[in-house]
Ligand code: FES
């Protein structure tokens with residue numbers, strides 16, 4: 001039988017998809033398709049298999065990524081779902097990023113992964129795509145790439161790890177990594193104990209088992225209407241429920257594609273509307289999510305070409321926070337682990353709990369074709385005693401509102417972020433004190449425990465130089481340690497401010513993501529000096545340095561002169577010495593090669609999501625975001 005694909009008298013229908021989609025041109029489309037089939041047949045495929053809709057499966061397995069250890073099993077389960085629904089699964093890799101094996105930081109590589117994801121979705125003949133991911137930066141990178149590529153897309157979360165147990169006490173990465181290491185340093189537990197703890201903190205594959213960035217992003221995926229509500233965000237990586245989510249995702253991708261082909265647009269740009277993102281922000285606040293998720297959400301939102309979506313800013317995150325109670329009792333804000341949240345009913349239970357508050361935009365679309373409201377109607381949830389312990393009822397929240405707050409003021413004209421619910425000394429949420437300034441991480445490490453450091457419990461610890469460009473990748477160094485001499489006096493919390501990030505598993509009165517960052521020669525945060533009075537009022541959402549406008553202008557002008565002298569004369573310059581290396585990154589970035597050069601020339605500021613300007617809807621030339 002003549003194969004119509006090679007019949008030169010018949011045009012190749014472009015809407016059929018499968019091997020026929022996104023044809024690279026080798027002269028003419030018939031020949032391109034002919035060649036494509038030559039090569040894919042090298043893998044043993046038949047014409048019959050190749051006539052099916054193709055569902056790509058992005059496999060992010062890596063020997064360096066325990067958070068994705070179950071990816072091979074998920075791929076198998078996913079394939080089962082795709083085949084049973086009449087599609088052809090095609091698995092392919094992208095880069096894999098784990099928090100501990102991504103020097104200098106995983107954040108530095110997030111945009112690279114998003115570009116890899118976008119371009120491989122676009123390049124290959126896939127009609128729809130499932131992306132397997134879980135570790136902190138993966139889900140953001142995949143959502144960013146998928147929105148830009150805009151083919152029908154469903155994320156498949158790898159799922160949290162199980163908690164471990166040491167002497168009958170549950171432990172889990174990574175809130176307990178910090179707690180236990182602090183106990184060991186303080187001599188409260190010995191070498192044998194810490195070795196036992198090390199064996200148990202990650203007792204199975206899967207993502208960190210607390211409400212850190214990975215879990216936060218998984219819950220956001222459910223809130224965006226992109227995964228199964230009961231298990232998609234919370235089922236453990238090693239559970240059979242997780243494999244069923246994978247099989248379901250496979251069938252759902254084929255269903256989604258057939259809807260798409262029969263006229264209901266099912267691309268991410270169409271499914272994800274303003275309502276979807278406002279729901280995501282509501283959930284972020286209700287779970288007491290990671291501050292990192294704010295950076296990721298802004299990056300995802302700023303990929304979307306619809307002005308209704310990309311007009312969402314940090315201001316919306318703060319406003320939604322004021323109305324949204326914190327309901328989930330998980331570490332680091334509370335006590336439980338992700339498996340507890342799953343056993344309590346997961347995101348389905350949380351969404352049903354929130355429903356009567358009217359905070360959810362129920363008309364938001366989902367991957368099923370139903371609205372969020374219709375999905376909730378068709379999957380009821382009845383609360384039970386245990387569920388209300390982990391998912392607090394609206395009337396008795398863990399924290400009444402504003403778990404995550406956005407502050408502004410002359411110190412951060414474009415905004416900064418604090419997780420008020422994780423503050424350990426609530427008096428610090430309204431506070432004035434003298435600045436104790438560190439120019440960068442090295443300076444901090446050298447002086448923080450100096451017995452002669454001029455610091456008291458009322459001081460405000462300022463760490464400059466860890467912003468997106470100042471310390472490429474914006475490290476999670478924002479949890480500045482309490483100076484040892486104050487720690488010895490029993491001080492457990494101080495107001496700490498930086499242009500960097502903090503691990504989603506950490507807590508304290510910590511202000512992060514100051515924008516513009518200190519390395520920017522125009523930044524007011526960059527000219528703060530020891531002894532300047534810093535004032536924070538979280539209730540009023542303000543953060544300022546009490547110096548006059550004239551003094552600010554004078555210091556910025558002086559700094560620019562020093563910078564000019566510094567770049568003119570190299571490291572030896574007298575004028576540049578006090579700059580402590582902070583400006584090196586800023587001035588040298590035009591000369592950097594490779595990915596580092598691309599990163600430093602194009603990364604935008606924290607309030608925009610630290611994406612590359614040329615990948616955002618704003619486009620090239622908006623890198624510094626001023
Ligand atoms: Fe991967 Fe924590 S290290 S989720």
Ligand code: MG
Nearest residue numbers: 136213503504
């Ligand atoms: Mg993390």
